[in-house]
Amino acid sequence: MSLQSSENLKTPTKQARPILDQIVGLLIFLILGLLSWGSIYVLDSSMFSSLIFAKSTHLLYFFLSTALWQIWRQNSIRTLKLETVLYFLTNLFSLTWHTTFLMMRQSLISLVFIFLLLAVSLITCFVYWKKDRFAGFLVLPFILWVLYAITLNLFITLNP
Secondary structure, three states: OHHHHHHHHOOOOOOOOOHHHHHHHHHHHHHHHHHHHOOOHHHHHHHHHHHHHHHHHHHHHHHHHHHHHHHHHOHHHHHHHHHHHHHHHHHHHHHHHHHHHHHOOOOOHHHHHHHHHHHHHHHHHHHHHOOOOHHHHHHHHHHHHHHHHHHHHHHHHHHO
């Protein structure tokens, strides 16, 4: 086998999007993250009286949006159907947990949603990790927050 024919067998490398596309894409994904965070803020603004809680929640949604953007930079949106669905499912279950736990004070129902959130977050981390390790790493703080929320939810459910 000659050197020339072995070069033809190499798989093509992925090319990054142009810088303007990346900037516009980042803005879109950050707006998605802000909308997710903002919808939770509207639900129960009393919990955001703590500046630390508000900033940490904002940072977690920033990480989730940035993780999806990180994958989008190297892939077509048509190939990211699963990743996009997982992103929106994570936001949906997070919003549902906040609604049932913080507003409705239904700790048992919210426990179901927080475990669903954990499952979707773990799957999201795994799928993102396979596409881009940094994107998978960005989901880990959210998973740690979900584990903390499970502990809180379990404590309240078991000690009414």
